Amino acid sequence: MAKSPNFLPIIDLSSTDRVSTANSIRQACIDYGFFYLINHGMEEEFLERVFEESKKFFALPVEEKMKVARKEHRGYTPLYDEKLDSLGRSRGDFKEGFYIGPMQGLSQSSLNQWPSEGNSCMPSWKTTMESYYEKVLYVGRRLASLIALALNLEERFFDKVGALHAPMAFLRLLHYPGELSALEEEVYGASAHSDYGMITLLATDGVRGLQACFAASTICREKDKRPHIWEDVYHINGALIVNIGDMMERWTNCLFRSTLHRVMPTGQERYSLAFFMDPNHDCVVQCLESCCSEASPPKFPPVRSGDYLEERIKAAYSSQES
Numbered sequence: 001m002a003k004s005p006n007f008l009p010i011i012d013l014s015s016t017d018r019v020s021t022a023n024s025i026r027q028a029c030i031d032y033g034f035f036y037l038i039n040h041g042m043e044e045e046f047l048e049r050v051f052e053e054s055k056k057f058f059a060l061p062v063e064e065k066m067k068v069a070r071k072e073h074r075g076y077t078p079l080y081d082e083k084l085d086s087l088g089r090s091r092g093d094f095k096e097g098f099y100i101g102p103m104q105g106l107s108q109s110s111l112n113q114w115p116s117e118g119n120s121c122m123p124s125w126k127t128t129m130e131s132y133y134e135k136v137l138y139v140g141r142r143l144a145s146l147i148a149l150a151l152n153l154e155e156r157f158f159d160k161v162g163a164l165h166a167p168m169a170f171l172r173l174l175h176y177p178g179e180l181s182a183l184e185e186e187v188y189g190a191s192a193h194s195d196y197g198m199i200t201l202l203a204t205d206g207v208r209g210l211q212a213c214f215a216a217s218t219i220c221r222e223k224d225k226r227p228h229i230w231e232d233v234y235h236i237n238g239a240l241i242v243n244i245g246d247m248m249e250r251w252t253n254c255l256f257r258s259t260l261h262r263v264m265p266t267g268q269e270r271y272s273l274a275f276f277m278d279p280n281h282d283c284v285v286q287c288l289e290s291c292c293s294e295a296s297p298p299k300f301p302p303v304r305s306g307d308y309l310e311e312r313i314k315a316a317y318s319s320q321e322s
């Protein structure tokens, strides 16, 4: 299996040898909970265009951005609004974001908010974001079928349990400002957290900052173990960084890891595009038969995806109105 400079595996989505790809994904998810995805079908030029459009939004005056402030978990989240490590001491994460939610069906898609179309510098903003959402969702679906194979399940397993029928998939544009705050002791771009859902597909802009906690916890139940040892997750041109979320960890009874990660401020402005592919609201996430036995009983009770997500989002925004 190909390895990147920081030893994370590289998975080639275009490989025709699905069995070998699924085996590589299995090993990556057991060992790291993180891997790179290459040849996913989205051109580098297209990714660059999405980053350019994202930058245009964050460059707007804050009053303009607040016109689409987060409602129903869609829209703009200002600096310090979210705190991913809800128990941490900081006042909030030093980043701003913009959430775009599911677009299938009128009832879902009409909840999305868009920056004013009248803004002449952003004529193709909405169509670019819609196009990115569609493309990255397609990549996520292809990956989900390989993950099913990696778990010795049939390829369409996640469709069959209803996870991928109208998935709760959120695209989040992120902007980490470059300046460092000298006044506050503990400031993170994104404080330590694991993602909540199934899988996250992340596009980065080449500015460092993302770190993951690989060494300290060999299995997920040791997330609380200290000290945490953080490793940089480097950017690879054109590659997506994929990581496993907590619901996948629950499905697999901790066979696959949802690894803690964070974004450190480096003094350099940074942008990223995080796509959280989470199961349909009504999908019940429960230990897969292939992942439990008498010796290894289920570690978590079954949970409805929508209830679990709501709980986690509430904790991250607990100092704010939701």
Ligand SMILES: O=C(O)CCC(=O)C(=O)O
Binding pocket: 174, 190, 195, 202, 204, 210, 261, 262, 263, 271, 272, 274
């Ligand atoms: O911006 C990044 O590189 C990571 C963001 C992240 O981990 C998150 O929003 O969950």
Ligand SMILES: [Fe+2]
Binding pocket: 193, 194, 195, 200, 261
């Ligand atoms: Fe994350």
